[in-house]
Amino acid sequence: xxxxxxxxxxxxxxxxxxxxxxxxxxxxxxxxxxxxxxxxxxxxxxxxxxxxxxxxxxxxxxxxxxxxxxxxxxxxxxxxxxxxxxxxxxxxxxxxxxxxxxxxxxxxxxxxxxxxxxxxxxxxxxxxxxxxxxxxxxxxxxx
Numbered sequence: 001x002x003x004x005x006x007x008x009x010x011x012x013x014x015x016x017x018x019x020x021x022x023x024x025x026x027x028x029x030x031x032x033x034x035x036x037x038x039x040x041x042x043x044x045x046x047x048x049x050x051x052x053x054x055x056x057x058x059x060x061x062x063x064x065x066x067x068x069x070x071x072x073x074x075x076x077x078x079x080x081x082x083x084x085x086x087x088x089x090x091x092x093x094x095x096x097x098x099x100x101x102x103x104x105x106x107x108x109x110x111x112x113x114x115x116x117x118x119x120x121x122x123x124x125x126x127x128x129x130x131x132x133x134x135x136x137x138x139x140x141x142x143x
Contacts, residue, residue, distance in 0.1 A: 041110040042130055048101040055139040058097035062109040067091055077116050079128035084116040
């Protein structure tokens with residue numbers, strides 16, 4: 001482990017501790033967070049090492065455009081004593097919609113720094129952490 005790996009680990013710990021009060025299924029898949037110099041987005045990867053599909057509510061995972069539905073209260077970056085909340089977006093009401101993480105697979109997404117007002121003027125530093133609560137839900141049957 002290098003010093004460069006520390007923000008990734010710190011970000012994952014913040015994510016996991018933020019989820020403690022949410023209803024979850026045991027053995028939640030790990031969330032990996034990547035912050036690379038020169039990047040313009042946080043790179044996320046959610047792995048499912050189990051032998052069965054796992055699901056999360058669609059409003060808890062970024063859209064293809066890197067947006068989250070009205071998430072400014074729960075998704076934010078902390079860097080050097082400052083907090084940058086994600087921009088509130090209306091991605092559409094979709095009761096019961098899920099993001100499926102297939103068995104023995106992973107899904108990826110990006111959260112552009114531009115979705116965090118103020119962060120683009122000052123890209124995240126080496127000790128920045130991203131809080132992104134994720135909770136599993138039982139997968140609904142597919143037709």
